[in-house]
Amino acid sequence: MSMLAAIRAPARRAAFVAAPRTTARSTMRASFRKYSTESTEPAKKSSNTLLYASLGGVALAGVGYYFYTSSSESSKQVGTAAKSAAQSVKVLANFVPTKEDYQKVYNEIAGILEENSEYDDGSYGPILIRLAWHSSGTYDKDTKTGGSNYATMRFEPEALHGVNRGLNIARSLQEKVKQKFPWISYGDLWTLGGVVAVQEMAGPKILWRPGRIDGYAKDATPDGRLPDASQGADHLRNVFYRMGFNDQEIVALSGAHALGRGHTDRSGFEGPWTFSPTTFTNNFYTLLLEEKWVWRKWGGPKQLQDKKTQSLMMMPTDYALTTDKNFKKYVKAYAEDQDLFFKDFSKAFSKVLELGVPVTQWVTSEPWILKTTEEQESK
Numbered sequence: 001m002s003m004l005a006a007i008r009a010p011a012r013r014a015a016f017v018a019a020p021r022t023t024a025r026s027t028m029r030a031s032f033r034k035y036s037t038e039s040t041e042p043a044k045k046s047s048n049t050l051l052y053a054s055l056g057g058v059a060l061a062g063v064g065y066y067f068y069t070s071s072s073e074s075s076k077q078v079g080t081a082a083k084s085a086a087q088s089v090k091v092l093a094n095f096v097p098t099k100e101d102y103q104k105v106y107n108e109i110a111g112i113l114e115e116n117s118e119y120d121d122g123s124y125g126p127i128l129i130r131l132a133w134h135s136s137g138t139y140d141k142d143t144k145t146g147g148s149n150y151a152t153m154r155f156e157p158e159a160l161h162g163v164n165r166g167l168n169i170a171r172s173l174q175e176k177v178k179q180k181f182p183w184i185s186y187g188d189l190w191t192l193g194g195v196v197a198v199q200e201m202a203g204p205k206i207l208w209r210p211g212r213i214d215g216y217a218k219d220a221t222p223d224g225r226l227p228d229a230s231q232g233a234d235h236l237r238n239v240f241y242r243m244g245f246n247d248q249e250i251v252a253l254s255g256a257h258a259l260g261r262g263h264t265d266r267s268g269f270e271g272p273w274t275f276s277p278t279t280f281t282n283n284f285y286t287l288l289l290e291e292k293w294v295w296r297k298w299g300g301p302k303q304l305q306d307k308k309t310q311s312l313m314m315m316p317t318d319y320a321l322t323t324d325k326n327f328k329k330y331v332k333a334y335a336e337d338q339d340l341f342f343k344d345f346s347k348a349f350s351k352v353l354e355l356g357v358p359v360t361q362w363v364t365s366e367p368w369i370l371k372t373t374e375e376q377e378s379k
Contacts, residue, residue: 096363097183099370102192102210105184106370108177109196123278124173125197126260131170132194132353133256134163135187138221139355141244146225147356150215151186158220163228166266187212191353192370198349199372201259203280204342207350207367212357229267229315230301233324236317243355245348251321251330252344253352258284262313268301271313282342285335287312288322 113125120126135153138146152158153167174189181189188210195206227239240250258281262269274283293304293314304319306312321327334341350367 096210099364099368101181102184102188102368103370105177105181105189105192106196107373107376108180109174109193110200110373112173112176113197113200120261121272121277123201124170125201125278127166127170128173128193128197129256129259131167131174132191132197134167134226135190136352136355137227137243138225139243140221140225141242144356146221148187148191148353149212149356149358149361150219151190151212152215152217152220154186154214155217155220157223161223161226163223163226163267166263184210185212185214187214187357194349194353195370197259198256198280199370201278201280204346205369206346206353207369208353209362209364209367211361211363213361227317229269229317231317231320233320233327236320236327243352245351247326248330248344249348249351251327251334252341252348254318254321255282255284255334255341255345256280256349257318258282262303262315264300269303269313269315270298270300271303271305271311273312273314273318275312282334282338284318285331285341288314288318288331289335293319 109128113128114123116124131153132148135151136148138152139148140146153164153171158164159168159171170193171190174186174193177193178184178186178189184192191212192208192210195208198204198206225239225242228235236250237247240246240253245253257273258276258279259274260277261272264270274281274287276283287306291312292307294307296303296305296310296313302316304314304316321331334344
């Protein structure tokens with residue numbers, strides 16, 4: 001049997017299993033009504049173009065279904081490729097969920113941020129940002145591997161990498177949302193979670209758009225691509241330059257440490273960076289410059305604590321931002337101007353969330369700004 005025939009046969013079987021002939025036409029029509037997205041720049045398309053694109057999407061979906069349920073590694077590789085192609089077809093045919101659908105997902109995530117007042121400082125926001133960052137920051141611009149496209153932290157060994165300890169909590173939280181909105185990919189869900197957390201904790205608006213697909217364990221990246229907080233300035237540059245960032249972006253992204261805290265059973269570090277770990281501010285920079293930091297004497301990894309209250313902490317990579325001349329100039333700038341920090345962080349974080357995603361997969365040429373729950377309630 002030829003390779004083409006091998007693909008056609010399971011595709012036909014999957015298509016008939018997934019959608020009986022008596023309901024296929026009505027199902028397709030309903031899907032178009034539910035998931036069509038208007039293009040921001042309408043272009044004239046013939047009915048044949050839409051028909052062929054739609055049929056191509058159905059065929060590819062059938063191929064993807066068969067290969068995704070197959071146990072062989074080669075089948076899974078073809079399945080991932082088919083799903084990527086199907087996503088591109090969806091983009092061309094505008095056969096995707098609407099912005100309003102994603103706003104509903106946003107709202108669902110926002111609703112779980114503070115559902116457990118006993119967790120840390122009363123918010124899951126910081127750990128959702130960490131999940132979004134760790135699932136995206138594995139990108140390598142030279143090999144074009146890693147990034148947010150395949151959501152490979154779902155698989156071992158990536159899920160067990162030391163830097164990802166504790167993120168099973170965030171993944172479990174997002175699984176609740178996934179069950180309610182099964183059509184969203186994990187990559188889109190996790191990155192959107194980071195957007196929600198930043199915006200709902202009084203941070204800047206983050207440009208975001210959907211289009212990521214879910215891959216397999218073979219797509220996972222090796223350990224060591226994310227920053228090691230025990231290192232210094234050279235290490236930060238090696239890690240972030242590999243992703244395509246510069247010194248200013250490194251410092252801007254580090255400002256997210258205004259949120260959350262270290263945990264001895266995860267990173268090994270202990271304590272919050274700021275006095276308001278659930279509010280997005282430029283306090284990370286002001287505290288870095290204004291407080292006197294001393295090495296903490298304890299049994300854990302090397303970290304600094306503020307001399308005055310001994311309740312805050314900074315990791316070696318944080319403190320390196322003040323000892324490196326080029327990094328420090330940006331620390332000063334952001335400490336003096338929160339609006340500047342918000343602007344630069346928003347741009348850099350949006351860039352992080354799109355690492356590794358082929359341009360053809362985006363469902364919109366321009367990213368969206370989704371509304372906060374407060375903005376929606378004030379209408």
